[in-house]
Amino acid sequence: MADVKTVGLLGAGVIGGGWAARCLVNGYDVVLYDPDPEADRKVGEMLANARRAWGRMTQAPLPKEGRLTLVRTPAEAAEGADFIQESAPEREDLKIRLLAEASRAARKDVVFGSSTSGLLPTKLQSEMIAPERFTVGHPFNPVYLMPLVEVCGGAQTTLETKERAMAFYRTLGMHPLHVRKEIDGFIADRLMEALWREALWLVNDDVATVDEIDDAVRFGPGLRWAFMGTFLIYRIAGGEAGMRHFMAQFGPALKWPWTKLMDVPDLTDALIDKLADQSDAQAAAQAVGTDLRDLERLRDDCLVNVFQGLKARDFAYGADLAAFEKTLYDRAHAGAVAAEPDLSQPLKLHRPSVLPEWTDYNGHMTEYRYLQVFGDATDALLRLVGIDADYLATGRSCYTVETHICHIAEVRAGEPMTVATRVLAAEGKKLQLYHELFRDRDGTRLATAEHLLLHVDTKASKAAEPPAAIAERCKTIAAAQAHLPPPDKAGRAIKAS
Known part of the structure; x- marks a missing residue:
């Protein structure tokens, strides 16, 4: 949900800590209540695992990590939250008490989710203020990685509450399953x-x-x-x-x-x-x-x-993950546009890291992964000029018709990198791009790539002139960067000597 910025969490055990990690890596601030004096350490270790797992799962740019704040009471966790998730031990009396206390401190429009693995939501909401905004949101361990979350309302829960909860869980890359009938243990x-x-x-x-x-x-x-x-x-x-x-x-x-x-x-x-x-x-x-x-x-x-x-x-959770990655790219694109990058300099729109599975027997990034990195950088530039998911849905796109890559230095697993992108030419259907890949640690140039793209009508399967707005944005970047010295690797051909 777009209106959620801060998540209040009640409980920091294996489940609550997993919620904290998932919310934080997806850019939400977290206010967490748990009486355990070791809560900060335990959540920190789960967050480290979550960062590692998400860094391997997707190269899509994650939002800036949220801020974690630990508080002493359930009321403190609830009073400033835009969504609240309860993950206390599986004791009905404890959960009822925590939810009731937090509901008195929270805004009346804030949705509550409970991580219970089987307790009936009708009983859990029984002593809450505004119980209609409560639903079960039952996740699976590890919460920071597993996609399924079962959503089940009680007798007083509204359909709007469940829909709002499911919308929020989707922003975390999860797959909500609506349990339509209240039942012990859910599905x-x-x-x-x-x-x-x-x-x-x-x-x-x-x-x-x-x-x-x-x-x-x-x-x-x-x-x-x-x-x-x-x-x-x-x-x-x-x-x-x-x-x-x-x-x-x-x-x-x-x-x-x-x-x-x-x-x-x-x-x-x-x-x-x-x-x-x-x-x-x-x-x-x-x-x-x-x-x-x-x-x-x-x-x-x-x-x-x-x-x-x-x-x-593109099947099962793979389809969900692909769709979620698109939202991450779109969010990053919106952020890049809002940041108003300096168009007169090479644009740093893509910052990948080398995953272990990207390496060969020498421990270096394999050749075809360079193409993937440069292709992702091209996609980032296209989104910047307006060729995003909505644009592609209209039946128009840009296809790469020629690529030239120069491999300059080795790069190993775990290395953070940055791609700097230039628009060398934007003429009619043609778009000429030049990328340079740098290692963040020491600024070493690792590789370059030159791409020639054609704007196409995908329905007609042929090249086509881009809309005036898209063409103008491409030309604006090319003109702004025209003062830069010609790239030393641009226009090169493979030579035997």
């Missing part, structure tokens, strides 16, 4: 609970170890669940006849006494010891260690790789 936790109960029985009865059960998930159905869920996978399993054939073939098996979903083994000391010992052995055997932060970073890296793979297919 995802009920599904996870079924799997968890069966897993406990398999360990209790010595059918499988925790390692074997995890392998059954991560090498099997878990891979498909990441992008197609349960029903779409089973539809495919039904062949050409789809779900109807699948149910006819496998439906009778539902009556077989396979599972124990309505029962759970006694959590005896012996079973808990077995679970803990096997979990420790599992971590050691897979060489992932038992250090919490190392495990978190491994989990984050794997999630980011899955997200990026899905983005390449």
Whole structure:
């Protein structure tokens, strides 16, 4: 929501700290209440992980990081907030008390979300001032990275409240799921609970170890669940006849006494010891260690790789991520325009960093990533002159028809860089750009790229004159930079000598 600038958070545990990190990296100021004296340290460590994960997940320019303020009371966290998220321990009485206290301090129009994983929203809102502005916003760990947030209202919650909450969560790059009927555990936790109960029985009865059960998930159905869920996978399993054939073939098996979903083994000391010992052995055997932060970073890296793979297919969360990146680019473009850059100098519109997966066997950035970096810099310049997502939707664009890249110096993983862009010529359908890539640490020039672009009518699939406003902006930049000395690498051709 455009009107949200400050987020009030109640609770800074694993979930609340994750909310803080996600909000901060997305540019929101956070006012946080938690009585834990270690809250500042714990949130700081989660924020460091969030920065690392988001830096790997997207090259889109993130907004300036928000400011974190810790306060001593729930009222202090609520009184200046534009959105409030409660993430206290899963105790109904505690949550009711916190929400009631915070609601008395907050503005009457401020939406409240609760991170509860299963408590009914009707009960949680029961003692609030203006309870109609309360809804559940149930996230998943790590909150700073996982996209799903279940939104479920109580008896007094308005549809407008849920819509406003979902709009806010989308600004964080999340995927809100509207739970239309109030129910204990909502949707995802009920599904996870079924799997968890069966897993406990398999360990209790010595059918499988925790390692074997995890392998059954991560090498099997878990891979498909990441992008197609349960029903779409089973539809495919039904062949050409789809779900109807699948149910006819496998439906009778539902009556077989396979599972124990309505029962759970006694959590005896012996079973808990077995679970803990096997979990420790599992971590050691897979060489992932038992250090919490190392495990978190491994989990984050794997999630980011899955997200990026899905983005390449524009499917499942990959489609959400691609759409969210467009909003980040548009926001950055708006900021660049508002900042009124000095057009007489090379424009520094793109500041990438080298991701580990961008490097070759020598540890240097691979050749095709240079093209990606320069292509992103070209996109930044195009957005500056008005060729943004809205413009592309009209069926017009700029296509690169020729590129010349010079590789000058090596660059390694983790290196922050800056691209400086010049408009060498803007004549009719043609736009000639020149980029220089510099290493931020010492200003070393790493590479240059010269691009020739043509403005096109994408519907007609042919070159076309740009609108007067676009053409004028390009010419203005070219004229402003005309006094700069000719680039030393521009106009070069490959020579054998």
